[in-house]
Structure formats: C-alpha cells, structure tokens
Amino acid sequence: xxxxxxxxxxxxxxxxxxxxxxxxxxxxxxxxxxxxxxxxxxxxxxxxxxxxxxxxxxxxxxxxxxxxxxxxxxxxxxxxxxxxxxxxxxxxxxxxxxxxxxxxxxxxxxxxxxxxxxxxxxxxxxxxxxxxxxxxxxxxxxxxxxxxxxxxxxxxxxxxxxxxxxxxxxxxxxxxxxxxxxxxxxxxxxxxxxxxxxxxxxxxxxxxxxxxxxxxxxx
Amino acid sequence: xxxxxxxxxxxxxxxxxxxxxxxxxxxxxxxxxxxxxxxxxxxxxxxxxxxxxxxxxxxxxxxxxxxxxxxxxxxxxxxxxxxxxxxxxxxxxxxxxxxxxxxxxxxxxxxxxxxxxxxxxxxxxxxxxxxxxxxxxxxxxxxxxxxxxxxxxxxxxxxxxxxxxxxxxxxxxxxxxxxxxxxxxxxxxxxxxxxxxxxxxxxxxxxxxxxxxxxxxxxxxxxxxxxxxxxxxxxxxxxxxxxxxxxxxxxxx
Amino acid sequence: xxxxxxxxxxxxxxxxxxxxxxxxxxxxxxxxxxxxxxxxxxxxxxxxxxxxxxxxxxxxxxxxxxxxxxxxxxxxxxxxxxxxxxxxxxxxxxxxxxxxxxxxxxxxxxxxxxxxxxxxxxxxxxxxxxxxxxxxxxxxxxxxxxxxxxxxxxxxxxxxxxxxxxxxxxxxxxxxxxxxxxxxxxxxxxxxxxxxxxxxxxxxxxxxxxxxxxxxxxxxxxxxxxxxxxxxxxxxxxxx
Numbered sequence: 001x002x003x004x005x006x007x008x009x010x011x012x013x014x015x016x017x018x019x020x021x022x023x024x025x026x027x028x029x030x031x032x033x034x035x036x037x038x039x040x041x042x043x044x045x046x047x048x049x050x051x052x053x054x055x056x057x058x059x060x061x062x063x064x065x066x067x068x069x070x071x072x073x074x075x076x077x078x079x080x081x082x083x084x085x086x087x088x089x090x091x092x093x094x095x096x097x098x099x100x101x102x103x104x105x106x107x108x109x110x111x112x113x114x115x116x117x118x119x120x121x122x123x124x125x126x127x128x129x130x131x132x133x134x135x136x137x138x139x140x141x142x143x144x145x146x147x148x149x150x151x152x153x154x155x156x157x158x159x160x161x162x163x164x165x166x167x168x169x170x171x172x173x174x175x176x177x178x179x180x181x182x183x184x185x186x187x188x189x190x191x192x193x194x195x196x197x198x199x200x201x202x203x204x205x206x207x208x209x210x211x212x213x214x215x216x217x218x219x
Numbered sequence: 220x221x222x223x224x225x226x227x228x229x230x231x232x233x234x235x236x237x238x239x240x241x242x243x244x245x246x247x248x249x250x251x252x253x254x255x256x257x258x259x260x261x262x263x264x265x266x267x268x269x270x271x272x273x274x275x276x277x278x279x280x281x282x283x284x285x286x287x288x289x290x291x292x293x294x295x296x297x298x299x300x301x302x303x304x305x306x307x308x309x310x311x312x313x314x315x316x317x318x319x320x321x322x323x324x325x326x327x328x329x330x331x332x333x334x335x336x337x338x339x340x341x342x343x344x345x346x347x348x349x350x351x352x353x354x355x356x357x358x359x360x361x362x363x364x365x366x367x368x369x370x371x372x373x374x375x376x377x378x379x380x381x382x383x384x385x386x387x388x389x390x391x392x393x394x395x396x397x398x399x400x401x402x403x404x405x406x407x408x409x410x411x412x413x414x415x416x417x418x419x420x421x422x423x424x425x426x427x428x429x430x431x432x433x434x435x436x437x438x439x440x441x442x443x444x445x446x447x448x449x450x451x452x453x454x455x456x457x458x459x460x461x462x463x464x465x466x467x468x469x470x471x472x
Numbered sequence: 473x474x475x476x477x478x479x480x481x482x483x484x485x486x487x488x489x490x491x492x493x494x495x496x497x498x499x500x501x502x503x504x505x506x507x508x509x510x511x512x513x514x515x516x517x518x519x520x521x522x523x524x525x526x527x528x529x530x531x532x533x534x535x536x537x538x539x540x541x542x543x544x545x546x547x548x549x550x551x552x553x554x555x556x557x558x559x560x561x562x563x564x565x566x567x568x569x570x571x572x573x574x575x576x577x578x579x580x581x582x583x584x585x586x587x588x589x590x591x592x593x594x595x596x597x598x599x600x601x602x603x604x605x606x607x608x609x610x611x612x613x614x615x616x617x618x619x620x621x622x623x624x625x626x627x628x629x630x631x632x633x634x635x636x637x638x639x640x641x642x643x644x645x646x647x648x649x650x651x652x653x654x655x656x657x658x659x660x661x662x663x664x665x666x667x668x669x670x671x672x673x674x675x676x677x678x679x680x681x682x683x684x685x686x687x688x689x690x691x692x693x694x695x696x697x698x699x700x701x702x703x704x705x706x707x708x709x710x711x712x
Binding site for chain 2: 566567569570572573574577580581655657661662665666667668669670671672673674675676677678679682683686690
C-alpha cells in the first residue's frame with residue numbers, strides 16, 4: 001500500500017493566488033501553510049488541510065450525535081464530544097405545546113439519552129445551540145455509541161456515502177454518523193460493523209481501503 | 220489603556236513621552252534597613268523594590284565544600300499590586316529570583332571562597348531577599364540593581380569564640396568583585412525599547428533580559444513574552460542592553 | 473563553580489563521551505507512546521529521556537481561569553525522583569516552576585490558541601532520566617505531542633542546548649558538561665518561521681561567542697526539526 005501525502009504544521013502548501021482559505025490552514029505573506037498534521041486538499045478554489053487527529057470543534061450546520069448531560073428549565077445541555085456543550089432549547093426539540101408549569105422535560109429526553117441533531121448556531125466564543133427541527137434529527141434508541149477520531153468521519157462515510165452503504169448493506173445494521181466523531185450502531189451484526197469502522201479509522205490515510213473493507217465484511 | 224500603549228509605541232511614542240532608549244528616573248538609597256547586613260531601596264519611575272541581605276552561618280553544599288552559600292528569594296507582596304496574591308511564590312516571583320540569582324552567581328560577583336569559616340564544615344551564607352513594594356513595570360531590572368547595590372554595602376558579621384554570629388558587629392566588607400547589571404530590552408514588531416511601564420509590559424511581543432559584567436561579558440540571559448524573536452533582532456537587543464548597562468552601572472557605587 | 477576549570481572535559485579535540493564539539497548525542501524520538509493522552513511523545517538525547525503528553529483541548533476549571541476569547545496553554549515540567557543520582561524529592565520546586573513557565577512560553581507562539589476559546593490545552597513533560605539539557609529535550613517532546621494531538625500550530629518547535637566548556641563552544645551539553653560549563657544556553661526556535669522562542673543563558677560569554685553559539689543552535693535545530701518531521705510522518709504513514 002502506498003501512503004497518501006501528509007503535511008505537518010508550518011509546511012507551505014503553495015501561494016494563495018486568490019483561493020479561498022479552507023479549514024486547517026493559515027496565510028502569511030500571500031503564502032498558505034498547514035496548521036495541522038494532516039492531508040492537504042488543494043483545488044482551483046480552495047486550500048484546506050484535514051487533520052489526522054484532534055478534538056472535534058463545533059461548526060454551524062454540523063450533524064452531530066449528542067448525549068443529554070443536563071436537563072434545564074427550558075431545554076437540555078447536550079454533550080457533543082468536545083469541550084463545548086450544546087444547548088438544545090425545548091422549542092427546537094419538541095413540536096407540541098408544552099406547559100412548562102406542569103411538565104417535566106425528562107418526559108422527552110432524560111440524562112444519558114442519545115440524540116441526533118444539527119448545530120443551528122455556533123458563536124465566535126463557542127456558544128453552541130442544537131436543533132432537531134428537521135426530519136433526520138431524532139432520538140436514537142437501543143444502539144451503541146462508538147467513538148472515532150472526528151476527522152475520520154468523512155472517510156467512514158466515503159464518496160457519496162459509498163463506504164457507509166457498504167457496511168450497512170453487508171451487516172444489515174442501522175448506522176448513524178455524527179460529524180463530531182460519534183457513530184451510533186444498532187443491529188445483530190454490530191460487532192462486524194464496529195470492526196469495519198475502527199479499521200477505516202486506523203487506516204484512513206492508506207490507499208486501497210475500500211477493497212480491504214469489502215474483503216473483511218465478506219459477501 | 221493597554222491598547223493606547225501599543226498604538227503609541229507603534230507610532231514611535233510612549234505614554235510618559237520617554238525616548239525608546241531612555242530609563243525612567245532612578246533613585247537609590249543605601250542601608251535602608253539597619254537590621255540587615257546590607258540593603259538597598261531602588262525606585263525606578265514608580266516601581267519600588269527593596270533588597271535586603273542577611274548573612275548566616277551554615278554547612279556548605281557537598282559539591283562546593285570550599286564556598287559560601289548564596290540564596291535569592293523574592294516576595295511579590297500583595298500590597299504592591301492587585302495582581303499579587305499572598306501564599307507561596309508564584310511562577311513570576313520564582314523566575315525573577317532565579318534570574319537575579321544567575322546574574323550574581325554566574326558572574327562570580329561574590330568571592331564565595333572567601334566566605335569559608337571551616338572548610339567543608341562551616342561557611343557564611345548570603346541571603347538576598349527582594350521585596351516588591353510597588354509594581355509599575357520592569358521589576359527585574361530594578362530588582363537586580365537593588366540586589367547589586369545591597370551586596371556592595373554588605374558587611375560580614377563577626378563570629379564569637381563558639382563560631383556564632385555577633386549581631387551588629389562586623390569584621391569586613393563582603394568580597395564583591397564584579398558589578399553585573401541586568402537590562403531588559405522589549406520588542407513590539409520591529410520596535411525595541413527599554414524600561415517598560417506596566418501598561419507597556421502588557422502589550423509587548425517579547426522581552427530579553429541580559430546581565431553584563433563590567434568587562435562587557437554576558438553572564439545571564441532570559442527571554443520572556445508571548446512571541447518569538449527573529450535572529451537578526453537578537454543581536455540588536457544585546458547591543459542595546461550592553462550600552463544601557465554601562466549607564467546603569469554608574470549608579471551602583 | 474570553583475571546580476570548573478579543574479576538570480578536563482575536552483581531550484585531543486574530543487569530549488569525554490567521544491563527541492566532537494558540535495556533535496549532539498544520539499537522539500531518539502517516538503510518537504504516540506501514551507494512548508490515554510490526546511497526543512504524546514518520547515524524546516531522548518543520550519541518557520536524558522523526556523516523556524510528554526497533551527490532554528485537551530478540554531474544559532477549564534475553575535471557571536474564573538477561562539478566557540472568553542482564547543484558549544490557554546498550561547505546562548507542567550517535572551523530574552522523577554529516580555531521574556538523578558541523589559533522589560530528588562517529588563513535587564514542584566523553584567527550578568521546575570521556572571522551567572514550566574519558559575517551556576510554556578517556548579511553545580505558545582506556535583499554537584493557535586484563539587481557535588479554542590475558554591478551554592485549556594494541558595502539556596506535561598516528565599523527565600524520567602536526567603543527564604543535562606532536560607528542558608530542551610522536553611520542548612522537543614512536547615512539540616511532537618502537540619502536533620500529534622491535532623492542536624493547530626503555526627510551526628513545530630525545536631530546541632537544543634549549546635555552551636562553552638574548557639574554552640570550546642559546544643552543542644548538546646550532557647550532565648557533567650552542564651555542571652562544569654563556563655556557560656550554557658538553552659535555545660528553542662520555530663524552524664520554518666525562524667523565530668527564537670526560548671533563550672536562557674548563564675555563565676560567562678563574550679557577545680561574539682554568544683552569536684556564534686546562536687548560529688550553532690540554529691544549525692542543530694534544523695537537524696532536529698528534520699528528525700521531528702520524520703517521526704511524525706513515519707507514525708502516520710502506517711505499515712507499508
């Protein structure tokens with residue numbers, strides 16, 4: 001197997017030439033440098049670096065998996081695998097009218113419950129708000145959470161979802177991936193699915209990964 | 220106020236209208252503490268420090284049986300700044316003590332061999348305690364100067380027949396043979412300046428403190444501040460410090 | 473101090489451990505040796521061994537320490553009791569408090585702490601065997617640990633010691649040389665941006681000697697930087 005190109009912090013990626021600065025890079029004197037140990041992504045429009053390791057940083061619009069960590073008067077604090085918790089307001093989570101005087105919010109979500117949600121607001125100072133007001137967001141029941149390096153999630157999903165579809169089809173498991181590095185799995189064959197996901201995480205920077213996973217999961 | 224200081228310096232000016240290479244007014248008083256074997260008060264602008272020297276008798280360190288003992292300590296007393304808290308010394312106090320210590324120890328300012336009472340058993344110890352009374356910037360230069368002046372007026376106490384110190388009676392002056400002077404050079408962008416005010420210290424990129432002996436040899440250095448320094452700038456900073464050290468040394472008689 | 477001139481540390485142009493004046497000891501580097509940490513590294517210069525790990529970015533308590541606009545870096549440098557000839561009593565002493573601070577300042581200019589408001593990045597350096605140049609060994613290790621933890625950085629940070637023994641300017645002082653040196657200088661640089669982020673010196677030097685030593689440090693750091701690069705690339709290349 002051949003390795004893909006890896007860059008280190010401070011490595012020069014090329015002149016900026018009017019390109020957009022993506023994530024993981026910085027500019028100095030019209031030149032663009034890497035902030036991370038990671039893989040460079042350079043095209044005509046944008047220069048960025050995908051880190052090979054690191055803590056998840058919340059971004060607006062990210063679809064994340066969270067664990068309810070506190071129940072407040074009018075919403076929940078959700079742990080999203082990073083040093084910043086997200087606040088999920090009642091109005092962003094429940095459609096029906098709720099009489100706060102009479103209702104315990106634990107009726108909807110209690111501590112330890114797992115939710116799939118979207119980050120609807122992230123301020124500069126990292127105040128994070130989550131929302132479940134779309135059809136994909138939901139409570140995830142009876143599955144297991146697997147923790148992977150957040151930067152490996154795109155590789156687990158694969159091009160247009162090809163990799164995750166492969167695992168879903170071969171293991172018949174239900175799988176939800178959060179961009180924050182948590183993966184939720186439910187199904188009888190979950191051990192196999194977990195093994196495949198952890199293999200992708202470990203070897204995401206190596207070529208020929210799809211073939212290896214195909215072989216591993218069998219027919 | 221802090222950004223004001225920064226803006227001024229970038230425009231080649233300072234809050235108190237001083238030249239970049241100009242120290243604030245320095246006032247020195249010697250022998251301010253009668254109980255101490257040596258002492259000095261230094262007022263650098265509004266920064267005030269006292270260095271007091273106490274001498275004792277102790278056992279030499281095993282690796283230096285034929286030398287006296289030197290110890291430098293500093294107290295950032297809560298009265299001097301809202302930032303200082305009581306309790307054990309913080310990292311800034313410890314760093315200051317250790318940089319002053321190195322400037323004196325490494326330059327061989329005190330002839331430590333002449334402080335032996337019985338070789339390998341009994342020696343004089345020299346305790347330098349630096350008290351910060353008011354912090355308005357550039358503590359290190361003020362503290363190092365106070366320590367040197369205090370050492371220069373320190374007297375070695377007499378011993379009685381049993382080898383105990385007789386307080387208030389002295390047999391000779393402390394053998395001080397060099398005059399190390401510490402000068403801190405601050406850097407913001409390509410601007411260099413000396414003797415920072417507290418407001419200026421808050422916005423500097425970097426600071427390099429250098430101790431020079433009277434033979435112009437460097438005897439201690441310490442880089443501080445949140446940013447790196449270009450190699451080219453280092454030499455300029457050394458040159459500035461050397462020049463200013465000659466000026467300050469005239470004050471240490 | 474008084475012994476300094478008595479000990480012959482260079483004989484026939486060679487140091488006691490058979491090194492040339494400008495030669496470092498054997499340098500070894502490892503990355504990812506502590507799995508419980510977000511990033512880790514082990515670096516040795518001859519008999520000096522420093523372990524380093526990074527935890528975080530993580531939440532910072534007590535809350536009043538938090539900075540709303542930026543993250544903070546905390547560094548703890550410590551020497552193990554068994555790392556030296558005579559047992560060192562455990563816990564922080566004045567020396568380690570100062571060194572922790574200067575290591576932090578050596579790394580801080582290289583980290584984009586603004587990317588992590590309110591939180592802390594905690595870096596730990598444990599010297600498990602000390603034979604001179606422990607702080608620079610620790611800086612090299614912590615820099616590797618930070619990069620492998622995925623902390624956003626402007627540059628790696630590379631460090632070495634230089635100094636003067638028996639009138640000769642040398643690179644990478646071992647413990648005996650350090651104890652008997654006429655001067656020793658600890659230097660850290662950001663090799664790509666060519667910035668000096670640590671500079672501590674004691675002993676006696678002329679300005680010319682200092683400038684020459686800084687040149688030597690720069691050259692040596694270039695080589696060490698290359699090793700840091702290789703160990704990081706090697707680690708993430710996986711098995712071929």
